[in-house]
Amino acid sequence: MLLPIILSGGAGTRLWPVSREAHPKPFMRIGGGKSLFAQTYERAMAIADQCAPLIVTNREYYFRSRDELAAQAVKPHYLLEPTGRNTAPAITVAALWAARQDDDACLLAMPADHLITDTEAFLKAAQHAELLARDGFIGLFGIRPTTPETGFGYIEMGDNVSQQAHAVRRFVEKPDAATAAAYLAQGNYVWNSGIFCFKASVIVAALAACNPALLEAARAVLDATRAEGDKTELGAAFSQLESISIDYAVMEKAQNIAVVPAEFGWSDMGAWDAVSDMIPADDHGNTSNTSSNGQPIFIDSRNTYVDSRDRLVAAIGLDNLLVIDTPDALLVADKSRSQEVRQVVSQLKASGHEAHKIHRTALRPWGTYTVLGEGPGFKIKRVLVKPGQALSLQMHHHRSEHWVIVSGTANITVDDSTVLMSQNQSTYIPIGAKHRLANPGITDLVLIEVQCGSYLGEDDIVRFSDAYGRV
Amino acid sequence: MLLPIILSGGAGTRLWPVSREAHPKPFMRIGGGKSLFAQTYERAMAIADQCAPLIVTNREYYFRSRDELAAQAVKPHYLLEPTGRNTAPAITVAALWAARQDDDACLLAMPADHLITDTEAFLKAAQHAELLARDGFIGLFGIRPTTPETGFGYIEMGDNVSQQAHAVRRFVEKPDAATAAAYLAQGNYVWNSGIFCFKASVIVAALAACNPALLEAARAVLDATRAEGDKTELGAAFSQLESISIDYAVMEKAQNIAVVPAEFGWSDMGAWDAVSDMIPADDHGNTSNTSSNGQPIFIDSRNTYVDSRDRLVAAIGLDNLLVIDTPDALLVADKSRSQEVRQVVSQLKASGHEAHKIHRTALRPWGTYTVLGEGPGFKIKRVLVKPGQALSLQMHHHRSEHWVIVSGTANITVDDSTVLMSQNQSTYIPIGAKHRLANPGITDLVLIEVQCGSYLGEDDIVRFSDAYGRV
Numbered sequence A, B: 001m002l003l004p005i006i007l008s009g010g011a012g013t014r015l016w017p018v019s020r021e022a023h024p025k026p027f028m029r030i031g032g033g034k035s036l037f038a039q040t041y042e043r044a045m046a047i048a049d050q051c052a053p054l055i056v057t058n059r060e061y062y063f064r065s066r067d068e069l070a071a072q073a074v075k076p077h078y079l080l081e082p083t084g085r086n087t088a089p090a091i092t093v094a095a096l097w098a099a100r101q102d103d104d105a106c107l108l109a110m111p112a113d114h115l116i117t118d119t120e121a122f123l124k125a126a127q128h129a130e131l132l133a134r135d136g137f138i139g140l141f142g143i144r145p146t147t148p149e150t151g152f153g154y155i156e157m158g159d160n161v162s163q164q165a166h167a168v169r170r171f172v173e174k175p176d177a178a179t180a181a182a183y184l185a186q187g188n189y190v191w192n193s194g195i196f197c198f199k200a201s202v203i204v205a206a207l208a209a210c211n212p213a214l215l216e217a218a219r220a221v222l223d224a225t226r227a228e229g230d231k232t233e234l235g236a237a238f239s240q241l242e243s244i245s246i247d248y249a250v251m252e253k254a255q256n257i258a259v260v261p262a263e264f265g266w267s268d269m270g271a272w273d274a275v276s277d278m279i280p281a282d283d284h285g286n287t288s289n290t291s292s293n294g295q296p297i298f299i300d301s302r303n304t305y306v307d308s309r310d311r312l313v314a315a316i317g318l319d320n321l322l323v324i325d326t327p328d329a330l331l332v333a334d335k336s337r338s339q340e341v342r343q344v345v346s347q348l349k350a351s352g353h354e355a356h357k358i359h360r361t362a363l364r365p366w367g368t369y370t371v372l373g374e375g376p377g378f379k380i381k382r383v384l385v386k387p388g389q390a391l392s393l394q395m396h397h398h399r400s401e402h403w404v405i406v407s408g409t410a411n412i413t414v415d416d417s418t419v420l421m422s423q424n425q426s427t428y429i430p431i432g433a434k435h436r437l438a439n440p441g442i443t444d445l446v447l448i449e450v451q452c453g454s455y456l457g458e459d460d461i462v463r464f465s466d467a468y469g470r471v
Helices: A036-048 A059-068 A087-101 A119-134 A177-186 A200-210 A212-223 A236-240 A246-251 A272-277 A335-351 B036-048 B059-068 B087-101 B119-134 B177-186 B200-210 B212-223 B236-240 B246-251 B272-277 B335-351
Strands: A002-008 A054-058 A077-081 A106-111 A138-143 A154-160 A166-172 A189-199 A231-233 A257-262 A287-290 A297-299 A305-308 A312-316 A321-325 A329-334 A361-364 A367-375 A378-385 A393-395 A399-407 A409-414 A417-422 A426-429 A435-438 A445-453 A462-465 B002-008 B054-058 B077-081 B106-111 B138-143 B154-160 B166-172 B189-199 B231-233 B257-262 B287-290 B297-299 B305-308 B312-316 B321-325 B329-334 B361-364 B367-375 B378-385 B393-395 B399-407 B409-414 B417-422 B426-429 B435-438 B445-453 B462-465
Touching: A002 A036, A002 A087, A036 A059, A036 A106, A036 A119, A054 A059, A054 A087, A059 A077, A059 A361, A077 A087, A087 A106, A087 A189, A087 A200, A087 A212, A087 A246, A106 A119, A106 A200, A119 A138, A119 A189, A119 A257, A138 A154, A138 A200, A138 A246, A154 A177, A154 A257, A166 A246, A177 A189, A189 A200, A189 A246, A200 A212, A200 A246, A212 A236, A272 A305, A272 A321, A272 A335, A297 B335, A305 A312, A312 A321, A312 B335, A321 A335, A321 B329, A329 A335, A329 B321, A335 B297, A335 B312, A367 A445, A367 B367, A378 A435, A378 B378, A378 B445, A399 A409, A399 B399, A399 B445, A409 A426, A409 A445, A417 A426, A426 B426, A445 B378, A445 B399, A445 B445, B002 B036, B002 B087, B036 B059, B036 B106, B036 B119, B054 B059, B054 B087, B059 B077, B059 B361, B077 B087, B087 B106, B087 B189, B087 B200, B087 B212, B087 B246, B106 B119, B106 B200, B119 B138, B119 B189, B119 B257, B138 B154, B138 B200, B138 B246, B154 B177, B154 B257, B166 B246, B177 B189, B189 B200, B189 B246, B200 B212, B200 B246, B212 B236, B272 B305, B272 B321, B272 B335, B305 B312, B312 B321, B321 B335, B329 B335, B367 B445, B378 B435, B399 B409, B409 B426, B409 B445, B417 B426
Parallel strands: A002 A054, A002 A106, A054 A077, A077 A231, A138 A257, A287 A305, A297 A312, A305 A321, A312 B329, A329 B312, B002 B054, B002 B106, B054 B077, B077 B231, B138 B257, B287 B305, B297 B312, B305 B321
Antiparallel strands: A106 A189, A138 A189, A154 A166, A154 A189, A166 A257, A321 A329, A361 A367, A367 A378, A378 A445, A393 A435, A393 A462, A399 A426, A399 A445, A409 A417, A409 A435, B106 B189, B138 B189, B154 B166, B154 B189, B166 B257, B321 B329, B361 B367, B367 B378, B378 B445, B393 B435, B393 B462, B399 B426, B399 B445, B409 B417, B409 B435
16 A cells, blocks of 8 residues: 655746746646645555545645635645655655654655546556565656657666566656657667655655755754644744755665556647647647637637636647637747746746736635726725635725625624624625634635725734634 | 818727727827817817818717817817717708808818818918919818828829929829839829818709719708707608718819928828827837826737726737737737728627727716726715716606715705715615706716616616706
């Protein structure tokens, strides 16, 4: 039996404007409606059977992650990082956490932001890797290359160490196009998938040999924390750990590494060209991911990818382009320049533009809100509260709020009185009034909030009590 | 003295998605913030001095046109068409209307959807044309070609008929590229601008000779109507007039035609490539027309035009593209395929999609409304009422409305009571209540309307009285 360790990080800046700091790549919905994170969890559960996977993620994504897994019978445990420190600290802490329960536990480390279309083949590869791990190897999943890809690291495979696995001759960095073509032709190179299988005791021993400082510092961080319910919040000292990948920290130094070459419809979804490649194309190579406004109108266009949720898109005479449309930002790019999308994010960060960080719809533990419009002295939001959830008991110094309920049922507290309201009813929250909004029902509560005031920033909030520990 | 006749029609389907049936090309704002219509009127006033121009337009655009000219001291008279019938019927009715006052009146027919950047040169050309008109000619403005344009009709010029003007040797249809290049090289070809100057009596005589049926039918239409205030509403019989251009109906047949070749920074703004050409480009040939979200981010892109009012746009590796962004529809096209935009409009019409017809913001005689969002059982609008204006006294069978005032002052009537409300106040209009919203103030009134009901179509309205004759 394998214990899955899901590494849920990765901003995915090359997938802007859909991916943003507050809505990173693991939560993107590609290919089938479920997020990459939720799909990864389902794969993990197919391997883990009834054992609860471990998720290592940023504390900012805790509530969001729980929401994504709301329908799952078996819940994971969360190791929450105060800041991301690359894969080595995450895997080290996870291995130490697992070793506490069982030093011989066999762990499968999986990034949460990859797409795998052939789950059966993945499970088969995992079985091979588990056998290797039980024999004391650190098993790596190597993907048999299908194209001379320059965006991945490669592994040169040596002799067989088992029927299914090979020794590692060397790791190689992202190659240029000619080198990549040579690797593809040679046949003994595979892509480094970033998916690993090992016994807790084995990776700890490898860390002790290759990077003892990191191991000891990580142990100290873990020793200083205690699980609360389904989560363990790693302390501020975690942010002092060396930010280094597990490849550099261990894999490229240790001797007991083996590769399991496999094919299971893997994509790292690193940039928009990779996303486009995973979607069935029409006769002209065009692909799209759209919803409410239907299919794009393609006129004499080829190999073009359109991603749009709300807007009608028409394309005329386009070739090999990306059109990525979101409510507040639009990207149009040559598909072969997909990697350069991160430059846009850098520019936005440098200029202080919020569009690198947040979407117009913000997620909260209790639901979501969407800014529908604003102007001098007012702001309009659509607020959705999930069944059984409640906002904090709060107060604003600079704004009053008008609420009109458009669906569901609300329990509304204003100062000392609480009333139950439903569709087509409205109320008013004066400046300075203590108030709380809760959904006591079993369907979503949706209301329109019109804020009036001289200052309408999100930080004008005084919280008195909160179900999510945000006071 | 010249009497300007402004022909304000032209759907501008090649300028979708900015231009739509309810927001046609003359009302587009390009180059300097004012609409093409308003810019045309200013040129007309520079010619007309204190004489009131005549505007021929669709009755649907009457209030909108008046709004555009609200700041003008001299107001025009409107001839309102029930449906557009091309230029010949419009010019014929206008000439007959002018001839009633003065048979010798000298008219200058100007399309409202052209851009002219050199007003001085235009006025000079108009003076030459007026001299010709006084001599009994129909004077045409011919634009000296600067490129081998295939999108315009050409005029081959013959001998001089005055120092500034030439006889017409022949009119030629839109040429192919080789022919256009030959015309450009020959030097005696000009573009047909669609701007004409003639005495009322002369065009009426030309019509009597070339197309007597149209003349008599148009006279009957005009005889059956009477001016009311600043407008003359042409009757339904107008829609029976032959739909034909003035070129076909008169110019290509009459003998007394003369061309005034001129250069005054003219563009017909026929398609997005022409729009892009009129905007100063950066070092890489990129142009843009943006507002609230600032300049687009261009990364290694060339000759690309971005038009976006609300959204941040990033472009990577683009060459010779158009990106035209509106709140509900987006066009991305190869600039050299600008003419094919009309195909998108045809497809939208065929599929019954509203995006060929209306924008998310709708104009009304009293102001505007914008749909901010909708869902099952609710719709949210931002409503703006101009100072001194009022909506009709109305009632809805299927919806109630919640109003929150976010700026300005409102006079709100519900059944028998009327109250004055201002910012941060709200009210409720139950289903079936007779109500009216008015702005008694001197600043815009802005309110957020949340509609609740099982049916939320615009046609659920019973009007009892209306200041704009819409009962």
